Amino acid sequence: MRATGTLEDYNLWQSLKEGNQEALATIYFTHFKNLYEYGLRIVQDKELVKDAIQDLFIKLWTNRTGFEDISKIRPYLLIALRSGLYNKLQQKEKRPVRPLGAGEEFDMVFSAESIYIDKESFSQQTQQLVHALNQLTAKQKEVVYLRYFEELDYEEIAKVMGSSLKSVYKLKARGLDALKQLLNISNTSLVMLFAACRAELFS
Structure with a gap:
């Protein structure tokens, strides 16, 4: 599914906001692969990335009624994952760390740790x-x-x-x-x- 906005994305987001668990599952299975691979480019720690994605979808569900309307789901998820990874790095290091994007490495090697890629x-x-x-x-x-x-x-x-x-x-x-x-x-x-x-x- 492309990141361009579609009516399908909009309707899926509305369904999530209304409490439809199938909508949450659809968003998860549609975007998990992309989120996981993007997360590994930022932090080469597969468990940390998986935890951040899990936290992201828990927050999607628990905070669903307060979300604004969006027509492009993937960019929203990538932004949220980036922020979540930064917070987890803060917790892991137990000290302030540089904000993501402040010159840190971005790993374009498709990691052997990835469960999807040989x-x-x-x-x-x-x-x-x-x-x-x-x-x-x-x-x-x-x-x-x-x-x-x-x-x-x-x-x-x-x-x-x-x-x-x-x-x-x-x-x-x-x-x-x-x-x-x-x-x-x-x-x-x-x-x-x-x-x-x-x-x-x-x-």
Whole structure:
């Protein structure tokens, strides 16, 4: 399911607000895979990520009546997960930690810890793309990941990362320029490669 707003998303959210447990389950099973993979890019601790996702959905249910109407569920969940991971890191470290997005690593290696991914099954092209992505800065990697793997628009990415729209555009442009040089391919070929890699990741 794409991150673009749909009537289906809106109706599902309304159903959740009205107390429909099936709506909560649908949201969970639709988005868990994306949330888990995104969480592992931020914190390479699978149990911490799973706990954060569980807490997120508990809060969705317990606080459902107070939510505003939304038409795009995934961006909302990604923002909430990012915040939840920050809070859990605070608790784990028992001290203030840098806010997510303040230069921390964003891991584009598809972790062997992931229950979904066998990296050996990736195509050679996908492995080359991942290798190139890992040569970008942390923020460039995250912008690229959110744009081409989570399929968020630029305003949504800015909200998720807590960055300005101008900064997101610059990070994306610089990231793509670097990737095109590293892979020696055109912009069109790069976008097609992103699509193929995303299909392998989330199929």
